Amino acid sequence: MDNQEAIDVQYSQLLDILTADNLTEFREVFFELHIYEQGQFYLTLTEEERQRLYTYLSPKEMADMFDVIEEDEEDVDIYIKEMKPKYVADMLAEMYTDNAVDTLNQLDEKEVPKYLSLMDKESAREIKHLLHYEDETAGAIMTTEYVGIGAEQTVKEAMANLKEEAKTAETIYYTFVVDQDNTLVGVMSLRDLIINDDDAIIGEIMSERVIAVKVGDDQKDVARMMKDYDFLAMPVTDYDEHLVGIITVDDIIDVMEEEATSDYSGLAGVDVEEAADENPFKAASKRLPWLITLLFLGMATATLIGRYENLVSEASILAVFISLITGTAGNAGTQSLAVAVRRIAVKDDKDSGFFSLIMSEILTGLVTGLVTGVTIFLVVGIWQHNFPLGFVIGMAMLFAITVANLAGSLIPMVMDKLGFDPAVASGPFITTLSDLTSVLIYFNIASLFMEYFI
């Protein structure tokens, strides 16, 4: 972490220069920083310090920084609100279109037209266009700053073209070949351009087998394809094969992180994007909705146990094993849920039928249930010198685990089929639900064999 310490020292020197109001020296030191570090420095400032910064940096310089900040920060709206509207408009116009759109999406919808009206027409038109795409689709994450070339151009012409566009394009490492109609007909990597002779014709050397996605495709599927094919940029077409934008690998990394975090949050039943310095009341307010909902679902289990209170007062030993059975079944259900959600995420189930997957999960449940059931039968039988009781606990364990496994896989799969995000079927939800079925199974088996174990 020497690196981090060195950077921290630089930040504090830079802050001193800013406070001393030394514009020239500030700009000199500031632009020695990597663009990411500029952003990190900006995020440490107070509003007063930021206001001074806005007078030091041009909208274009601010835009470069915001292209980076926007990716990780959730609350960029506070920064936008404190800037002059014209400054914001100029900055947004200079940002990559996809990032400008993401930034605008964080503002109140009513604020957006104000900034668009202050912007040059061309930028406003491009941004408006992207604002239309549905969230989490290829259209919503693509940028329109790509390099398009013609199939009839030579390598030399294409390179000149590229050099021209290198200042504004988000990536120049792939160029996309289009015809007069803007239909995507091929792709050339910069590597291919460099390897080939200057006078080679693009149409003859380009790869015609273009892998592209449609504007409406889910961002998860786009991410998976880019990962599989190891692309640095993926072209996006409309439904008539016209090239409308590209998605770059840095956006895909953010999508992957977002999706992984959402699956993970789902499994735990909490939004894990809680900052370390979150105030405990705010943190609690994020966690309580799930906890209270599950509390009421848990009340159903308590009510059910209440119906067997006579059984418990007759044989209080039964109470001893309630939490063991509900806990173990809950653990099995969580495992099964995690496997199912993951399988849905990687679309690993495309070749297998719905029912064969469910059957396989029931079988897995029966095998785990059988092994666990026999284990607990032996343990309880020996420990309590009561094999009939062990038999009841073991049988309950077998069925409770099988049902929990079934619920853990069936619920996310059905949600996926119905078009919901399977990850909202959280781990706590499955365990609380499996508590209910486990108790039902346990007390019914217990009352059947009551006379043998008391």
Added chain:
Amino acid sequence: MDNQEAIDVQYSQLLDILTADNLTEFREVFFELHIYEQGQFYLTLTEEERQRLYTYLSPKEMADMFDVIEEDEEDVDIYIKEMKPKYVADMLAEMYTDNAVDTLNQLDEKEVPKYLSLMDKESAREIKHLLHYEDETAGAIMTTEYVGIGAEQTVKEAMANLKEEAKTAETIYYTFVVDQDNTLVGVMSLRDLIINDDDAIIGEIMSERVIAVKVGDDQKDVARMMKDYDFLAMPVTDYDEHLVGIITVDDIIDVMEEEATSDYSGLAGVDVEEAADENPFKAASKRLPWLITLLFLGMATATLIGRYENLVSEASILAVFISLITGTAGNAGTQSLAVAVRRIAVKDDKDSGFFSLIMSEILTGLVTGLVTGVTIFLVVGIWQHNFPLGFVIGMAMLFAITVANLAGSLIPMVMDKLGFDPAVASGPFITTLSDLTSVLIYFNIASLFMEYFI
């Protein structure tokens, strides 16, 4: 999925050509496929069909395909074992060094020298060098196929250099500037090379502020840096600042996926990398170790409840709420665990002290516990017409949740400090542990207030 169907048709046509033993036609159709699709086709073949393929493709062609297959497949050793050793050696020599090393790491250690001895000396030396680095460090995932240039070169010379190396380098989009001593002194992106004039001197236009990692750095930290800085390639140096390799963005995407999967698996207490067609017995054998371990931990809870059996037989109503209290505390503990593991993963805690984080988690626990406790106090009081009982349940809930929150954050943080992976403190482990403390808290509070609620 029309795209997928079209590809499936192509695969089956290709298989027909392979079966008909038509080498020329096969190679024609095969090389129209994207390299990723070639790999996918290969993975669908039987051993007999693969044996024929080995006679159709050169080691170099096989190497290109293996560079892709190796990233996603876990069992490439079976393919290696069925190939002739000399073919394997030639293939490995042609692969990117990092991928060749990953492939060798999947084989039995005793097999490795055999292949290295059949290889050209230069390739064997490079592979041996990388084999030394510890797993999951920058050294283990880096490749040695980078483009190095001198600070005294002109842009034109550097471009000629690049053109030369474009065929073998893993990326040409970044070039790394080194002095005679191979010390890393600067970096130039291909974009910068293209924008600048042909006769500009590299040393004058390069970025001297190089962000590099050390060979021993953890791959997680490297991934985070590359994501933050939006790099396509990151240079790796030894501890004396000599450039030894680079890490490319596709490797980082794999690292991120690996880390996300391992956090997710940890939370669920199961290895989620279970194939959809996994045999139920194999799936069960992966899940059972955790389940049985937790079963024995759960037995401790059962034993504890057993010590309070007299209490339960006196007031069987107590049994009704066992699963509600253990379940809710378990849910709270899981939330707290997920937040803590995530925070450790993104190193969000670097600025806050260990104790202030723990204090904040205890406070969050107290707030959630208080709200949940008051809720259940009212519900039980009204439902059972028994406010003293409601008070006992509510108090137990408050303390059980606070303790579960503390355990959920403390355990992963302590594991991290001790150098273990915090994700091995799984969700099921935390819930099973919190069952124990919840029961202890519940029955102690209950026995204190016994006389008031019976």
